[in-house]
Amino acid sequence: CLLIVCLWMKPKSAKEIPVWKAALPEADALKLPIQYFRDFFDTELLNSIVEQSNLYCTQNNPNCALKLDRNELEQFIGTVIYMSVLHLPRSRMYWSNACRLPHVADVMPRDRWEEIKHNIHFNDNMAPNNNDRLFKIRPLIDALLPKFQALPQDQMLCVDEQMMHFKGKSSLKQYIPKKPHKWGYKIFVLCDTKGLVHYFDIFSGKTDPAPGAPDIGASGNIVLKLAQVIPGALNHLLYFDNWFSSLQLFVTLANSGIPALGTVQQNRLQGCSFSADGEMKKKGGGTFEEKQTVVDNEEIRAVKWFDNRGVIVAxxxxxxxxxxxxxxxxxxxxxxxxxxxxxxxxxxxxxMGGVDAFDALVAYYRIHIRSKKYYLRFFFHFVDMVIANCWLLYRLDCESLNIPKKKQRDLLSFRTSVAQALCMQGKDLSKKKRGRPAKAIPPQEVRGDAVGHWPVVESTRQRCKLPNCTEQTVFRCSKCNVHLCLNKNNNCFREFHE
Incomplete structure (x- = not known):
C-alpha cells in the first residue's frame, strides 16, 4: 500500500497540458453498417453461440433438438433490433393480427423465435465455473473485449459507471441513488469523449487489483484495471469523478505514464484543507483556491471552485x-x-461526459425484451453497446473521408440497416408459406357500434369469418373488412355484428 505524506502549498506557476503524440487512423473507404457490426459479432463468435445453444437444448431435453444455425441466429438478432426500434409492450404482439409487424413476423414464426430465445446460451453448464459469477456470459465477454481494446483511442478518455436497468431478483443487482435508473447491473466503462467504448468491466461484488498493480482500494483498482489498455507513452489524458479519485490513484497512474484529472472528496486529500463553502459564498461565485503537493516526485494540484456549491478537482x-x-x-x-x-x-x-454520451446512444433504442435470465439481458445490452460503437466508428470514418453530415446516416437509420441486413442478407426469404395471413378481426366494441357496417359484394369468394362457420361467401363488411355469409340460409352478417 502506498504511503502518502503531503505538504500542501500555494502553486507558483501554471502547468502545461501534455501534447498529444498520436493521431486517429484515416479510413480508406466507407463500409456498410452490417460490416461494422460483423467486426464485433464475427463468424467465430456466432458459431460459438450456436454450438452452446444447441448443446444447452440437448442437455435439457435429449429428445428435442434445437437445430439452430448461424443464419437463423442472425435472423433472431435482427428481429430483436427491429423490436427495439418499433417497440411493442409484449413480444407476441409482433405476430398478432392486431399489431402484426412484417419486419419481424415474416422473418421467422413466433414459436420458433420464442424457442431460440428460451435456449440461447453462451457457455457449457457442465464446465467448471471456478466460482465465477459471470460464468454464463464469460465467453461472450472474452470475445468482445479484445475487439473493443483494438479500437483507435483518442487523447481524452474517461472512466465512469453505467447502470443496466433491472429491478428483479439477482445477486448481481446494485443500487446507486443518484442515477436515473437506480437499480440494475453496474458496469464500469472506459470510453472517449464521444462515447466510443474501449473497455468495460461488470461489477460482480469484488474488485481485485489488476495484475502487477498495487492494491489501492476497490474504486482505485477499477480505474487501474480499465487503464491497462491505455498506452503510457502517447500522453493520453484520463478523467474520472470523485468516487474513484484518491492521491494514491493519481500517483500510480502518473508512474504508468497516464496523466489524470478528476473531482475528489475533501477527506481523500490528506493534509489539505480548503475554505468552507459558506466562506467562499461570501466572496461571490467564481471564487477559487489552488494548492499543490509533490508525492513520489509527482506534482498534484487541487483546486476548489465555488459555483452554486463548492467542488474540488485534482x-x-x-x-x-x-x-x-x-x-x-x-x-x-x-x-x-x-x-x-x-x-x-x-x-x-x-x-468527462463520455460515458453519459454512450448511455444516451444506448437509451435511444434500447432492446426491451423481458427475461428472468440475467445472461440474456447482458447479451441484449452487448448488442446495443456494439451498435453504438459501430455508429461512432462510422461517424469517424465519415469525418476522415470529408463526407458532409447531411449525407451521413443517423443512429436510427444505421440501426435499422443492421437489422435489415441480419434478417435478409444471404438468406432466402422468398419462399411463400402455406396459407394466407389471417385478417385482423375487429373487437366487439367495433363490431357492435351499428355505424357504417354495409355489405359489399366481392368478385371472389372467401371463407366466412364468423367462428365455427365454414361456408364460402362473396359478401364483405365495408367497415370490418371481413367476409361474412348473407343469404336465405345463413345470416352470419347480422350475428357477427350483434
Whole structure:
C-alpha cells in the first residue's frame, strides 16, 4: 500500500497540458453498417453461440433438438433490433393480427423465435465455473473485449459507471441513488469523449487489483484495471469523478505514464484543507483556491471552485491557470453575469461526459425484451453497446473521408440497416408459406357500434369469418373488412355484428 505524506502549498506557476503524440487512423473507404457490426459479432463468435445453444437444448431435453444455425441466429438478432426500434409492450404482439409487424413476423414464426430465445446460451453448464459469477456470459465477454481494446483511442478518455436497468431478483443487482435508473447491473466503462467504448468491466461484488498493480482500494483498482489498455507513452489524458479519485490513484497512474484529472472528496486529500463553502459564498461565485503537493516526485494540484456549491478537482497535468470566464444567472440582479472559471474545471466539464454520451446512444433504442435470465439481458445490452460503437466508428470514418453530415446516416437509420441486413442478407426469404395471413378481426366494441357496417359484394369468394362457420361467401363488411355469409340460409352478417 502506498504511503502518502503531503505538504500542501500555494502553486507558483501554471502547468502545461501534455501534447498529444498520436493521431486517429484515416479510413480508406466507407463500409456498410452490417460490416461494422460483423467486426464485433464475427463468424467465430456466432458459431460459438450456436454450438452452446444447441448443446444447452440437448442437455435439457435429449429428445428435442434445437437445430439452430448461424443464419437463423442472425435472423433472431435482427428481429430483436427491429423490436427495439418499433417497440411493442409484449413480444407476441409482433405476430398478432392486431399489431402484426412484417419486419419481424415474416422473418421467422413466433414459436420458433420464442424457442431460440428460451435456449440461447453462451457457455457449457457442465464446465467448471471456478466460482465465477459471470460464468454464463464469460465467453461472450472474452470475445468482445479484445475487439473493443483494438479500437483507435483518442487523447481524452474517461472512466465512469453505467447502470443496466433491472429491478428483479439477482445477486448481481446494485443500487446507486443518484442515477436515473437506480437499480440494475453496474458496469464500469472506459470510453472517449464521444462515447466510443474501449473497455468495460461488470461489477460482480469484488474488485481485485489488476495484475502487477498495487492494491489501492476497490474504486482505485477499477480505474487501474480499465487503464491497462491505455498506452503510457502517447500522453493520453484520463478523467474520472470523485468516487474513484484518491492521491494514491493519481500517483500510480502518473508512474504508468497516464496523466489524470478528476473531482475528489475533501477527506481523500490528506493534509489539505480548503475554505468552507459558506466562506467562499461570501466572496461571490467564481471564487477559487489552488494548492499543490509533490508525492513520489509527482506534482498534484487541487483546486476548489465555488459555483452554486463548492467542488474540488485534482490533477497531475492541469492547474487553475489560465482562468476563463463563464456566464451564470444572478438571482439578485436578474441577469447573466461573468464569473471566473479555472482551467482545470473547464477541462473536466468538457471531457468527462463520455460515458453519459454512450448511455444516451444506448437509451435511444434500447432492446426491451423481458427475461428472468440475467445472461440474456447482458447479451441484449452487448448488442446495443456494439451498435453504438459501430455508429461512432462510422461517424469517424465519415469525418476522415470529408463526407458532409447531411449525407451521413443517423443512429436510427444505421440501426435499422443492421437489422435489415441480419434478417435478409444471404438468406432466402422468398419462399411463400402455406396459407394466407389471417385478417385482423375487429373487437366487439367495433363490431357492435351499428355505424357504417354495409355489405359489399366481392368478385371472389372467401371463407366466412364468423367462428365455427365454414361456408364460402362473396359478401364483405365495408367497415370490418371481413367476409361474412348473407343469404336465405345463413345470416352470419347480422350475428357477427350483434
Amino acid at each position: 490533477s497531475t497535468f492541469a492547474s487553475a491557470q489560465p482562468v476563463s470566464t463563464v456566464e451564470r444567472w444572478d438571482r439578485k440582479l436578474k441577469k447573466k453575469i461573468d464569473v471566473q472559471c479555472p482551467s482545470i474545471i473547464s477541462l473536466y466539464n468538457k471531457f
